[in-house]
Amino acid sequence: MRSTSEKQSRGQSQSTTILTPDRGGYMTGRGERWPGNARNYYNVPLITKAHWSWEIVLYFFLGGLAGGSFLVSSLASLFGFKKSESIIRVGRYIAFGSVLISPVLLIKDLGRPERFYNMLRVFKLRSVMSIGTWALSSFGLFCGLATAHQAAKDGLLNWFPLMARLLKALPIKVIEGIGSLCGIVVATYTGVLLAATAVPVWAKARKILGPLFFTSGLSTALAAISLILSLGHRQRNKEALDHLERAETIAATTELGLIAALVPTLGALGKPLFTGRDGALLFGGTVSSGLIAPLLLRLGWRLAGKSASREVTIVSSLLVLVGGLILRYVWIDAGRKSADDPQAVHLYNEIEWREKHRS
Amino acid sequence: MGQMGFFTDTTLCIGCKACEVACKQWNELPADGYKLSGHSYDNTSHLSATTWRHVAFIEHPGDANNGNGKTTNWLMMSDVCKHCEHPGCMEACPTGALIRNEFGDVYLQPDICNGCNYCVPSCPFGVVGFNTDAGVASKCTLCYDRQKIGIEPACAKACPTDSITFGDLDELRARAKKRVSTLHERGEEAAYLYGVDEDTSVGDLNAFFLLMDRPSVYNLPEKPKLPQENIVPGFVAAFATAAFLTVATAFSLWNRRG
Numbered sequence: 001m002r003s004t005s006e007k008q009s010r011g012q013s014q015s016t017t018i019l020t021p022d023r024g025g026y027m028t029g030r031g032e033r034w035p036g037n038a039r040n041y042y043n044v045p046l047i048t049k050a051h052w053s054w055e056i057v058l059y060f061f062l063g064g065l066a067g068g069s070f071l072v073s074s075l076a077s078l079f080g081f082k083k084s085e086s087i088i089r090v091g092r093y094i095a096f097g098s099v100l101i102s103p104v105l106l107i108k109d110l111g112r113p114e115r116f117y118n119m120l121r122v123f124k125l126r127s128v129m130s131i132g133t134w135a136l137s138s139f140g141l142f143c144g145l146a147t148a149h150q151a152a153k154d155g156l157l158n159w160f161p162l163m164a165r166l167l168k169a170l171p172i173k174v175i176e177g178i179g180s181l182c183g184i185v186v187a188t189y190t191g192v193l194l195a196a197t198a199v200p201v202w203a204k205a206r207k208i209l210g211p212l213f214f215t216s217g218l219s220t221a222l223a224a225i226s227l228i229l230s231l232g233h234r235q236r237n238k239e240a241l242d243h244l245e246r247a248e249t250i251a252a253t254t255e256l257g258l259i260a261a262l263v264p265t266l267g268a269l270g271k272p273l274f275t276g277r278d279g280a281l282l283f284g285g286t287v288s289s290g291l292i293a294p295l296l297l298r299l300g301w302r303l304a305g306k307s308a309s310r311e312v313t314i315v316s317s318l319l320v321l322v323g324g325l326i327l328r329y330v331w332i333d334a335g336r337k338s339a340d341d342p343q344a345v346h347l348y349n350e351i352e353w354r355e356k357h358r359s
Numbered sequence: 360m361g362q363m364g365f366f367t368d369t370t371l372c373i374g375c376k377a378c379e380v381a382c383k384q385w386n387e388l389p390a391d392g393y394k395l396s397g398h399s400y401d402n403t404s405h406l407s408a409t410t411w412r413h414v415a416f417i418e419h420p421g422d423a424n425n426g427n428g429k430t431t432n433w434l435m436m437s438d439v440c441k442h443c444e445h446p447g448c449m450e451a452c453p454t455g456a457l458i459r460n461e462f463g464d465v466y467l468q469p470d471i472c473n474g475c476n477y478c479v480p481s482c483p484f485g486v487v488g489f490n491t492d493a494g495v496a497s498k499c500t501l502c503y504d505r506q507k508i509g510i511e512p513a514c515a516k517a518c519p520t521d522s523i524t525f526g527d528l529d530e531l532r533a534r535a536k537k538r539v540s541t542l543h544e545r546g547e548e549a550a551y552l553y554g555v556d557e558d559t560s561v562g563d564l565n566a567f568f569l570l571m572d573r574p575s576v577y578n579l580p581e582k583p584k585l586p587q588e589n590i591v592p593g594f595v596a597a598f599a600t601a602a603f604l605t606v607a608t609a610f611s612l613w614n615r616r617g
Contacts (some may be wrong), residue, residue, distance in 0.1 A: 023537055029577045035573070037550030037573035038581055039573060039575045039576050040575060040578065041398075041415060041417070041575075041576065041577060042396070042397070042398040042399075042401075042404075044405055044578055045405065045485065046484075046485050046578055046579075046580060047480065047482065047483065047484070047485035048405075048407075048479050048480065048482065048485040048486075048487065048488055048489075049479070049480060050476040050477070050479045050480045050489075051476055051479075051489055051491075054478060071605065071608070072608060072612075075608050075609045075612055076612045078609075079609045079612060079613055080612045080613070081612065081613065082588075087612070100379075109441060109474075109475075109476075110473050110474050110494075111474015111476070111490075111491075111493070111494030111495050111496075112471065112472070112473045112494040112495060113473075115454075115472075115473035115474075116473055117457070118454035118456070118472075118473050119453045119454050119473065119475070121454070121455065122453065122454060122455040124450075124452075124453065124455075126450045126587050126590070127450060127451050127452060127477070128451075128590060128593075129451065129453040129477045130453040130474060133453055149581065180605075184598070184601045187601075188594070188597035188598065188601060189594075189597075191593070191597060192589070192590060192594055193477075193595035194452070195482070195589045195590075195593045196445060196586045196587055196590045196593065197451075197480040197481050197591045198479075198480060198481060198482060198483040198485075198583075198584075198586050198588045199480050202480075203584075203586060203589055206592055206596075207591040207592055207593065207594045207596040208596070209593065210593045210594060210596055210597025210598075211597050211599075211600035211601075213597075214597055214600055214601050214604070215600060215604060216389050218604055218608065220424070222608075243611055244595070244611075244612075245610065246611035247607070247608045247611035250604070250607045250608070251604060251607075251608070252613065254600070254603075254604060258600075265573045275475065275543075314455050316469055337478060337508050342575075342578065345580060346575055346580065346581060347579055348584075349483075349580050349582050349583055349584060350581070350582070352524065352582075352584045353559075353581075353582040354373060359581070
């Protein structure tokens with residue numbers, strides 16, 4: 001590469017915007033420094049957003065609820081106190097109900113629903129959606145078996161005695177163990193799925209999205225079980241509700257911590273999540289009314305030396321459930337806005353490149 | 360046969376959009392409607408499910424007194440699917456519809472795709488689009504059908520200045536490097552290759568470009584990152600949290616009072 005001083009001065013005067021090797025370097029090749037903020041092309045979006053809508057929002061919520069409920073029910077069954085039968089029963093039925101609706105929503109969202117089975121012909125560890133497909137399918141199997149076992153125990157299958165006896169003889173601890181592991185994958189993969197895209201706000205939150213979706217799934221599951229138990233015979237379920245409340249407090253506190261960690265993690269990339277309508281929904285719907293309010297309500301009752309009344313449990317459970325649904329919506333919607341912002345895409349790539357080159 | 364690809368030399372592009380038209384004709388892609396973007400001569404704006412070649416127009420206001428008499432320096436670039444070495448879309452695809460074919464192209468099989476949309480945000484270049492009419496994702500096939508019968512893709516065939524050239528990747532890269540040094544010798548110091556000898560996780564691009572300004576000026580990502588690199592840290596963090604909360608929940612449900 002030869003370049004006389006005459007040629008260089010000519011090159012520079014022709015355009016003030018074109019970079020030369022001595023002014024910032026080419027944006028290619030190996031180990032070069034970042035030449036200042038990226039520019040953009042008429043602010044046209046660089047990456048393309050997915051057309052996921054309410055089906056996916058609702059599925060993300062139900063997937064977390066299903067995985068969480070099954071996990072709680074299995075934990076109660078494997079390690080729980082003596083009168084935990086009600087938690088086990090309600091947890092299994094909630095998980096089963098959610099897992100029945102989930103594939104319907106997922107298939108409905110496809111551009112060609114009749115080809116859904118093409119996902120069941122491939123297994124790829126590098127595709128989070130493929131991991132999720134198989135996790136949901138196997139979870140559905142174990143959840144179905146556990147629920148059938150429950151139904152047989154509850155006498156719902158007495159009209160078919162042979163089947164009822166067969167289902168009661170199932171190795172339920174094994175089913176619960178494997179099913180819980182599948183349930184954990186179902187409740188976590190949705191967050192990792194979003195993180196494994198080029199969308200800046202999702203990708204930057206890669207270490208938080210999976211944990212956050214799991215934690216939210218668990219807290220909505222605990223809330224849903226509490227809700228149903230407090231609708232039922234309250235005195236009989238009092239002990240179960242007290243146990244659930246302890247678990248809920250831990251889950252909600254963890255969730256608050258994870259959301260707080262988002263602020264420094266995302267930095268400027270968090271703008272679509274923290275500002276505007278999505279920001280208002282996140283802080284109003286999820287953080288304030290979905291997490292802090294139920295925590296304070298219960299804390300207030302505790303400080304007063306009583307256990308929460310039926311109304312308090314119902315209200316706080318509903319708040320947690322609505323907050324969980326809002327959380328999924330806000331993430332999907334913030335992703336759309338983030339994908340449409342070319343400057344965010346460049347900033348994300350720059351941050352990632354700098355991080356990689358520092359280490 | 361080695362891998363085939365495109366070399367798009369933007370210094371030769373005259374912005375005629377013959378590539379856009381030829382692509383639409385050959386691949387029977389519908390029109391995108393009559394909208395005026397107001398962005399120079401570019402009314403296509405971006406690659407999409409029905410636009411597999413897109414010519415970008417960049418106007419750099421120049422200095423009228425610089426001696427060459429030009430008031431505007433034009434940059435024009437015909438954008439296309441990059442057919443990456445490590446394609447985010449192909450990794451993301453849960454059906455196996457996205458494959459690498461015998462010519463080294465990243466090919467989307469429209470009869471396998473079920474329209475799950477996951478490849479769309481997984482492309483770091485925003486190439487893949489969702490075709491709402493067909494219900495499947497859609498992108499440049501590098502004219503797989505034409506390659507099968509031994510002819511070059513429609514856009515390369517139609518390009519009147521050979522800004523778009525098609526051929527064996529090794530030959531194309533050698534030719535492109537020679538072109539860059541020729542331009543440097545002529546004093547066009549800004550010329551460089553985008554998508555050759557890259558150190559990003561996306562790797563080299565089978566459809567690469569000779570550019571005259573930063574990639575972001577052409578709406579190309581600078582140092583793109585492969586989205587799938589986020590999977591392992593994502594699951595590790597998620598499972599660690601899940602383990603902690605599982606233990607915490609188990610203790611909460613434990614009957615401590617006997």
